[in-house]
Amino acid sequence: MSTIAPYILTLRCADGPGIVHAITGSLLGIGGNILEQAQFTDEDSGIFSLRTKFESPQSIEVVRAAVEAAAAPFNAEMSLRHESDRRRALIMVSKFDHCLVDLLYRQEIGELPIEIPVIVSNHMDCEHIAKRHGIEFVYLPVTPENKSEQENALLKLTAEHNVDVVILARYMQVLSDALCSQLSGRIINIHHSFLPGFKGARPYHQAHERGVKLIGATAHFVTAQLDEGPIIEQEVERVTHAHTANDLAEIGRDVERLVLARAVRLFAEDRIMLTGKRTVVFQ
Template sequence: MSHDSEAVTHWVLTLSCPDRPGIVAAVAGLLADHGGNITESQQFGDELSGLFFMRVQVTAAASREVLEGALGELAGRFDMDWSLDVAGRPVRTLVMGSTAAHCLNDLAFRQRSENLPIDIVAVVSNHTALEPLAQFYGIPFHHVPVTSTTKAAAEARLLELVAELDVELVVLARYMQILSDDLCRELAGRVINIHHSFLPSFKGARPYAQAHDRGVKLIGATAHYVTGDLDEGPIIEQDVERVDHTRGVEDLVALGQDVERRALARAVRWHAEHRVLLDGRRTIVFR
């Protein structure tokens, strides 16, 4: 049977490897050999790390097994890390929050109305304040209290849910608990946090009060991957809003919530669309 008569799938391929001549030609040639038509291609060579990064969208009739087999052979030649997925497939996502609802509400609304390519399969919270919102969107809600004595059990329950629900991405949507180093390692590259300040400034508690005290002219928010180093994981996206001396702390909080929503939504979308590749402590974002 010819490729023309087979079902065509729109794939997204991402890869990173040590930079050397011939990578793009080899990838393009492999895809062409399997009837692929490249619809989008972006690449970047990082002189600092010596790594090459590439994201390709391609339509092809070849099966996943055939493409993965060929890519596995190519990866051996170039020492590649790579992934292949169906373009636009909703990523199974678990959202964690505490009491603030704006980020959860925004993600759930964008999933429903703006084709944000995620499937929120659960909301987990250490409080019950978000349960009505989760119910409104028809998302299962799990109350997992966290205290100094129950933290280990709470994280074990989280990992159970990740496994049971086949979760691919965890989003900390103003979840006001610090994840343990062990949990960060277990879910490395799969947890996105929104920090309500423009990192690295004003880390920790009450960042808007800190910002007001310093008389800042810009407030911002930072979406980043979570690591064991508090609020220092690889940054995916940042956004800012200009303010002046007339703004009080409550004004900064209200403005900041909108900035948080925007930055988090973009970071989640780019991750779900496989546009974010890790480069040590930094990220490569193909927008």
């Protein structure tokens, strides 16, 4: 059995003939062996997306040069890394800690292949959780007067810690348009409803008032439009007329944990490709 460390390659470009042939041919040329491959063409946009897991005895510099040369005629956006190089996540949280605790647990037992160097909050409620896990906790209280300053501090933290993704684990502040733009495709939020229904605040109360029979949670990329970003993962749970708004919130917390963990894992494994307002998710 091979002991060569595997690579993960992702590629996105306008669809056309010869893309797969060119990329797989370049991998063969460096002694590559494909272990897993998924591809999809979005017919609405004409965008081709590809994710390949492969092994090669060559260095990442040699591999990158070969794949970039093969992809050049297609003007493709691509990423390449060793599978063992874990994505680094900055988690933001307010007072509700259930999603944060779940992510930390899954990361510690090896279910989430990420590193978590820092936790940021606009409240002090979760500081003890960060300390218990040996993770830096940064308190950034937000007011209308200091919002811009605190977001600049957040950007500085992402740079200092080489952060790949910012996870909003029930962080109850609306991010500015400027921040959303600077971190486009790198902020994942968990919204406690099945979008596009019940956007904004108190969605469980909105759902209760409408007498819904299904509640859910949605993990999505954050954009300047509140709760309108490309959807990554969703799940629902059946409820009845007998459930109160508080019951819905209690049931919903379990759904939120599950959906956010799935979305983070998909990001960590480079399985999400953005295509306009939608995502291609290679399960």
